[in-house]
Amino acid sequence: MATGRTHRPATRSRGIPEATVARLPLYLRALTALSERSVPTVSSEELATAAGVNSAKLRKDFSYLGSYGTRGVGYDVEYLVYQISRELGLTQDWPVVIVGIGNLGAALANYGGFASRGFRVAALIDADPAMAGKPVAGLPVRHTDELEAIISDNGVSIGVIATPAGAAQQVCDRLVAAGVTSILNFAPTVLSVPEGVDVRKVDLSIELQILAFHEQRKAGEDSASAAATASAARSGAGGVRSSASRKGPDGDVPAVMPA
Numbered sequence: 668m669a670t671g672r673t674h675r676p677a678t679r680s681r682g683i684p685e686a687t688v689a690r691l692p693l694y695l696r697a698l699t700a701l702s703e704r705s706v707p708t709v710s711s712e713e714l715a716t717a718a719g720v721n722s723a724k725l726r727k728d729f730s731y732l733g734s735y736g737t738r739g740v741g742y743d744v745e746y747l748v749y750q751i752s753r754e755l756g757l758t759q760d761w762p763v764v765i766v767g768i769g770n771l772g773a774a775l776a777n778y779g780g781f782a783s784r785g786f787r788v789a790a791l792i793d794a795d796p797a798m799a800g801k802p803v804a805g806l807p808v809r810h811t812d813e814l815e816a817i818i819s820d821n822g823v824s825i826g827v828i829a830t831p832a833g834a835a836q837q838v839c840d841r842l843v844a845a846g847v848t849s850i851l852n853f854a855p856t857v858l859s860v861p862e863g864v865d866v867r868k869v870d871l872s873i874e875l876q877i878l879a880f881h882e883q884r885k886a887g888e889d890s891a892s893a894a895a896t897a898s899a900a901r902s903g904a905g906g907v908r909s910s911a912s913r914k915g916p917d918g919d920v921p922a923v924m925p926a
């Protein structure tokens with residue numbers, strides 16, 4: 668669900684394009700599901716469908732990994748899981764800290780999907796002294812005074828920010844100064860970071876706004892179609908057409924103009 672861009676050039680080291688890197692987790696999720704069902708091999712078409720990606724794009728992406736599959740057999744599921752996990756750096760354990768343990772931070776702390784994917788929540792940090800020591804998801808909340816010591820003691824390089832927007836930049840600065848080089852930002856603000864620090868932004872409201880845009884277009888198409896149907900009915904030409912019968916006999920879609 669991460670949106671936004673990392674502060675990196677379009678091509679990472681070892682020549683893997685950023686767009687390919689962004690699709691690797693989709694393949695990994697689909698492959699993990701196949702692996703859990705003990706499926707030994709998968710064709711590029713099947714995997715592309717499961718990952719929601721075009722199969723030519725998938726084959727191109729896998730060529731960057733040096734994985735070409737076997738003609739007539741497909742890709743070895745377990746080996747691809749290993750290859751993609753290794754490429755994404757998931758074969759090692761990544762300690763992460765979550766800063767801001769309110770509604771969202773607590774929900775993230777309780778999410779079991781991090782640990783199963785190699786991300787260990789090393790500490791939960793909050794500025795509210797009243798929260799210090801309170802257990803959330805089995806961990807005592809630590810006060811922000813301890814932030815630097817927590818980062819260095821645990822070798823943390825990934826920080827998650829779930830504070831109010833107004834506090835996010837200051838939290839980000841402290842994380843970076845303490846040695847964090849990757850930040851997942853949930854606060855609705857643009858963070859500025861020095862060269863070499865990656866920021867990914869998650870914003871569910873932006874995702875909803877994009878869906879609203881598509882909903883609006885769908886509604887526009889439906890009303891245009893209804894207007895054309897009414898117009899055709901008024902002129903007596905062809906009777907009533909449903910929106911499902913809009914395609915012409917040779918597959919083209921006739922232009923539908925509002926009345």
Ligand SMILES: NC(=O)c1ccc[n+]([C@@H]2O[C@H](COP(=O)([O-])OP(=O)(O)OC[C@H]3O[C@@H](n4cnc5c(N)ncnc54)[C@H](O)[C@@H]3O)[C@@H](O)[C@H]2O)c1
Binds near residue numbers: 830832854855
């Ligand atoms: N990205 C998304 O899709 C999404 C969804 C929901 C919420 N949010 C954002 O996530 C943030 C948290 O939302 P919430 O509902 O959990 O808020 P919340 O008020 O419940 O929690 C915020 C927590 O941050 C702590 N905090 C404040 N300043 C801090 C600081 N300087 N250092 C450390 N901790 C600090 C507070 O004590 C509090 O516990 C907000 O910025 C909100 O807009 C984003």
